Amino acid sequence: MRELFEVDVLGHRLWGTSHPVPAGTPARTVGFLFLNPGHVPRDGHAGLSARAADRLSAQGYPCFRVDLPGLGDTEGPLPDTTAELYRQVCDGGFVPVSLELVEALCQRHGLDGLVLGGLCGAATTSTYLADRDPRGVRGVFLFEPEFYVTEPVQDEAPPEASRPQGRRERWRGRVRRVTSKVFSFWGWMRMLTLENEYSRLFRYVPFPRQALLDLLLDRDVLPDVANVPLVQAWQRVVQRGTPALVLTAEGKLRDVFFERIHQAALAHLPHPNVSRFKLTGTNHIFTTGGAGERAVEHLVRWANQHFPARGEGVGARPEGTWGGTRLAG
Amino acid sequence: MQTFPETPGYLPQGADSLYFVHHHAVGPSRAAVLLVGPMALERTHGYVVWARWARHLAQRGVEVLRFDYRGVGESTGRFEQMTLARWEEDVRAALGHLRASCPGVPVVVHGLRLGALLGARVFADEGLAGLLMWDPPESGRAHLMDLLRRKVASDNLEGTGGPRRSREDYVAELESGMLMEVEGYPWSRELWRSTESYGLALPTRDDARPWRVVHLDGRPAEKCLVPGRSLSARIPRPFFWTASNKLLPDMSQVFEDGLTFIAEASARTQAQEAVS
Numbered sequence: 001m002r003e004l005f006e007v008d009v010l011g012h013r014l015w016g017t018s019h020p021v022p023a024g025t026p027a028r029t030v031g032f033l034f035l036n037p038g039h040v041p042r043d044g045h046a047g048l049s050a051r052a053a054d055r056l057s058a059q060g061y062p063c064f065r066v067d068l069p070g071l072g073d074t075e076g077p078l079p080d081t082t083a084e085l086y087r088q089v090c091d092g093g094f095v096p097v098s099l100e101l102v103e104a105l106c107q108r109h110g111l112d113g114l115v116l117g118g119l120c121g122a123a124t125t126s127t128y129l130a131d132r133d134p135r136g137v138r139g140v141f142l143f144e145p146e147f148y149v150t151e152p153v154q155d156e157a158p159p160e161a162s163r164p165q166g167r168r169e170r171w172r173g174r175v176r177r178v179t180s181k182v183f184s185f186w187g188w189m190r191m192l193t194l195e196n197e198y199s200r201l202f203r204y205v206p207f208p209r210q211a212l213l214d215l216l217l218d219r220d221v222l223p224d225v226a227n228v229p230l231v232q233a234w235q236r237v238v239q240r241g242t243p244a245l246v247l248t249a250e251g252k253l254r255d256v257f258f259e260r261i262h263q264a265a266l267a268h269l270p271h272p273n274v275s276r277f278k279l280t281g282t283n284h285i286f287t288t289g290g291a292g293e294r295a296v297e298h299l300v301r302w303a304n305q306h307f308p309a310r311g312e313g314v315g316a317r318p319e320g321t322w323g324g325t326r327l328a329g
Numbered sequence: 330m331q332t333f334p335e336t337p338g339y340l341p342q343g344a345d346s347l348y349f350v351h352h353h354a355v356g357p358s359r360a361a362v363l364l365v366g367p368m369a370l371e372r373t374h375g376y377v378v379w380a381r382w383a384r385h386l387a388q389r390g391v392e393v394l395r396f397d398y399r400g401v402g403e404s405t406g407r408f409e410q411m412t413l414a415r416w417e418e419d420v421r422a423a424l425g426h427l428r429a430s431c432p433g434v435p436v437v438v439h440g441l442r443l444g445a446l447l448g449a450r451v452f453a454d455e456g457l458a459g460l461l462m463w464d465p466p467e468s469g470r471a472h473l474m475d476l477l478r479r480k481v482a483s484d485n486l487e488g489t490g491g492p493r494r495s496r497e498d499y500v501a502e503l504e505s506g507m508l509m510e511v512e513g514y515p516w517s518r519e520l521w522r523s524t525e526s527y528g529l530a531l532p533t534r535d536d537a538r539p540w541r542v543v544h545l546d547g548r549p550a551e552k553c554l555v556p557g558r559s560l561s562a563r564i565p566r567p568f569f570w571t572a573s574n575k576l577l578p579d580m581s582q583v584f585e586d587g588l589t590f591i592a593e594a595s596a597r598t599q600a601q602e603a604v605s
Contacts, residue, residue: 002346002405004337015337017403039576041376043402046369046513050403072376073337073350075384080577194488252487281489287370287513288489 001057007066007108009100015073016066017042017050019057029112030138030307031062033105035098035126037119037143037285038089039082041072045285045292048143049118052296056303064105064114068094089121090149090227092128099129102136115307117141117245119285124230130242131233139243139306141299144254144284147234147261148225185225188212193253195284213256222264223257231265238266241273243306247295249286250278275302334387340396342422348403349396349423350380351430352387360458360595361434362386363427364395365420365444365451367570368472369408370512372401375441375570378580385584391591392434394427401514409508409515412523413447413469420444420451435598437461437591442570443472449530452540459594460532460540461587464568465554469524473516480511531555539594543583560586 001022007014021027034049036042042065043050053063069076079085088094102114113136116126123142130137190196192213222231237244248255255278277298282291334353339346366372366379383393398416399406420438428436435458440448445465452460466472477496485493502509503521510516531554532540542554547563550556565578 002339002403004339039377040373041402043373045373047402047408048513070377073335073380075335078377078576081574082576083574085576194486196486281491283483283487283489285513288484288487288510289491290510292513 005064007101007104009104010097012069012074012076012097014066014068014097014101016064017053019053019063019065021057021060021062025058025060026309027062028060028307028309031064031105031109031111031114032056032141032303033102033114033116034063034065035094035116035118035122036068036071038121039071039078039085042067044119046287048286048292048295051292052299055296055300059300059304060309061115061303061307062109062111066101068097086121087149089124090146090230092125092229094121094125095128095132098125099133099136102129102133106136113138115139115141115243115303117143119143120146124227127230127233127237130237130244134237134240134242137242139245140237141245141247141302143247143286143295144249144252145246145258146254147227147231148223148257149227189253189256193251193256195253220264220267223260226261231261235265235269238269238271238274243302244274245299245302246274246276247298248276248278249282249284249291250280252284254284335384340422340426342399342404342406342419345399345406346404347396347399347419347422349394349426350383351427352383352393352395354390354392355388356390358392358431358434359390360591361392361394361427361431361436362591363420363424363436363438363448364393365423365438365440365448366395366397367442367444368398369401369476369514371442371570372397374572377576378569378578379441381577382580382584382587386588386591389588391588392427392431394423394430396423409517410519411517412519413527414523416443417447417450420447421455424451424455424457435459435595437594439463439587439591440465442466443469446472446527446529449532452532452538453530457538458598459538459590461543461590462541463543463583463587464545465529465542467529469527473521473524476511529554539590539597541590543586545583562586 001020003018003020005016005018007016032053034042034053037044049065053065057063067074070078079088106113116129116137117123117140118126123145126140126142127145130140191198192209246258248258279286279291279294281289286292286295336351338349340349364379364383367375379395383395386393397404398419400408400411424436437459438448438452438457439461441463445462446469449460449462466475474496477499480499481496499509503516503518506518508515508517532538540558542559544553544559544561545564545568548561550561553559553561562583564580564583565575567573569575569578
């Protein structure tokens with residue numbers, strides 16, 4: 001069952017969908033809150049958040065999916081580009097509104113706290129919130145978390161009228177497109193993690209992909225592009241023992257970054273509270289390889305292990321806890 | 330707090346619920362518009378622009394209703410059970426709700442992509458004031474083939490699709506009755522087959538009601554679907570219903586054209602009703 005609701009916080013009227021616990025199912029004292037994945041509305045890519053909330057509420061967890069200002073059905077300002085929005089999220093732009101939202105939902109529904117998360121930008125905001133409000137935020141589920149700061153925005157294509165017309169200029173443009181990738185950190189990262197057009201070459205040319213990735217991202221130090229405030233927030237969340245579920249698309253950009261950042265930032269910290277899974281054969285938004293369904297299954301299992309109903313014990317050792325070994329998707 | 334008068338809700342549709350948002354006109358209602366949106370992931374990417382278009386109209390005196398098809402977004406239902414015919418039923422249900430909410434106000438249907446295909450069918454047999462289509466595919470089959478082309482491209486680029494396959498391989502898989510994941514949604518044979526013979530139903534010559542096709546790729550006039558009834562506009566690429574870096578592309582020309590069309594179609598209907 002789904003119900004619609006609105007919450008007024010910090011001058012914004014936020015629209016959301018709640019998934020109440022079905023009658024007869026014992027309700028838990030913590031709920032789940034799904035935030036917008038990037039600029040995408042609250043149901044998520046291919047309905048990932050909506051499906052997860054349906055499944056969790058059937059297990060007794062009240063679930064909420066809310067559109068933050070400017071996104072989905074909630075009115076509000078937005079920057080012109082996704083890159084600017086990304087920067088805003090990296091800087092914690094949605095944190096103040098989300099903090100108020102957590103408090104309002106807990107009060108309204110008599111909950112002890114909420115478990116927060118979602119994909120991409122939702123994971124970033126949730127990490128900041130878990131750091132800022134450990135009493136209200138009881139856990140985080142991070143799908144494809146991004147621990148690096150924004151990539152440099154590509155220059156917009158010049159308008160039609162001002163595009164170079166001559167043969168020489170056209171060639172120069174083509175060469176520039178290639179060289180801008182050859183001499184770009186991000187160009188190499190995208191290619192090595194099979195996320196740009198040139199990565200098709202690896203199908204035909206043997207290449208030491210992993211060795212080059214290791215070179216680009218030294219395992220022992222934070223990469224220059226790391227989002228340091230976010231990494232610090234993540235360190236505190238882990239240190240505090242907040243339950244965290246991390247899902248990444250194996251071998252993709254965020255997966256590689258998370259691995260390196262995690263090793264550099266948490267090398268000397270125990271982290272039994274972090275459950276980490278790599279989903280094989282999928283992309284950043286989990287829309288291939290059946291990853292959406294696998295993500296939901298991981299989330300439900302993790303929820304039951306860490307946030308049992310009253311009277312049930314917490315699972316002895318959560319399945320899939322990250323210890324540096326490769327885990328099955 | 331700046332809030333626009335908007336009412337989200339659910340409409341019963343069989344065993345499922347259709348999610349809708351009614352954007353109430355600011356001031357007297359001069360027209361009503363049913364927004365029939367694109368399919369699946371195109372809906373997701375295009376949501377920001379679609380919601381802003383609804384608000385743009387509402388602020389200019391137009392009642393707007395937008396909704397999600399069953400199995401998509403906030404509506405309930407299982408995607409794998411959906412077909413174009415079922416989604417057409419959803420369009421009719423939403424239309425019924427809009428009419429009941431705004432009695433006496435002329436209604437225009439505005440479809441984007443798949444929504445244009447479905448909207449044209451509904452326009453054919455409902456007493457509507459006008460039909461506006463943004464970037465309509467030539468048929469349901471062509472549309473699904475276009476989405477399969479994107480699947481092939483992304484599977485090959487991202488290395489996520491397992492062994493390399495072509496569109497024809499995917500079609501054969503669908504025809505065999507297997508569910509197939511396309512952009513995260515489970516396509517069924519029933520969905521695939523429902524697109525057969527589901528062409529773009531342009532109004533007939535003897536239909537005097539206003540209708541308009543808007544091509545958003547800036548194509549030359551001679552390549553427009555119906556030259557006398559088309560606008561060719563160039564909006565920023567990649568299109569807003571795909572993975573685009575532009576959250577708020579400049580849509581001013583298209584918005585202006587759409588609003589003018591809606592206002593004229595509504596005024597024409599009101600004038601005819603006044604005469605009769």
